[in-house]
Amino acid sequence: MATTTNDVQLGQLEGELAAAGIDVTTGIGSNETGGSTTIHTYDSDGHIVDLPNAAQTVVDAHVAVAPVDPREAVIDGMDLSDSDKQALKAILL
Numbered sequence: 001m002a003t004t005t006n007d008v009q010l011g012q013l014e015g016e017l018a019a020a021g022i023d024v025t026t027g028i029g030s031n032e033t034g035g036s037t038t039i040h041t042y043d044s045d046g047h048i049v050d051l052p053n054a055a056q057t058v059v060d061a062h063v064a065v066a067p068v069d070p071r072e073a074v075i076d077g078m079d080l081s082d083s084d085k086q087a088l089k090a091i092l093l
Contacts, residue, residue, distance in 0.1 A: 002039045002055040007064040013039065020058045022051065069093055 010028055017024045026042040028051075039059055040048045051059075075088050 001050045002059040004059050009064040013062050022055050
């Protein structure tokens with residue numbers, strides 16, 4: 001079982017676990033209780049399964065990065081002043 005009290009981005013963490021050689025081919029999920037988040041995986045039938053103990057090191061090192069709205073990257077790439085970009089983001093995002 002892997003637990004944390006930090007913020008978690010599941011998609012990002014799943015990639016980090018896979019890169020560490022931990023089998024997450026069936027995906028990962030989480031359950032929050034009392035300020036703690038438990039991270040788990042699934043078996044081939046979709047039942048919740050604890051991650052191996054080695055996953056705790058990866059979970060401990062995980063620093064959640066908020067996903068970036070792809071529209072923001074488009075606005076940032078426009079030939080506009082910074083103030084115009086900020087104004088456009090305020091309207092669209």
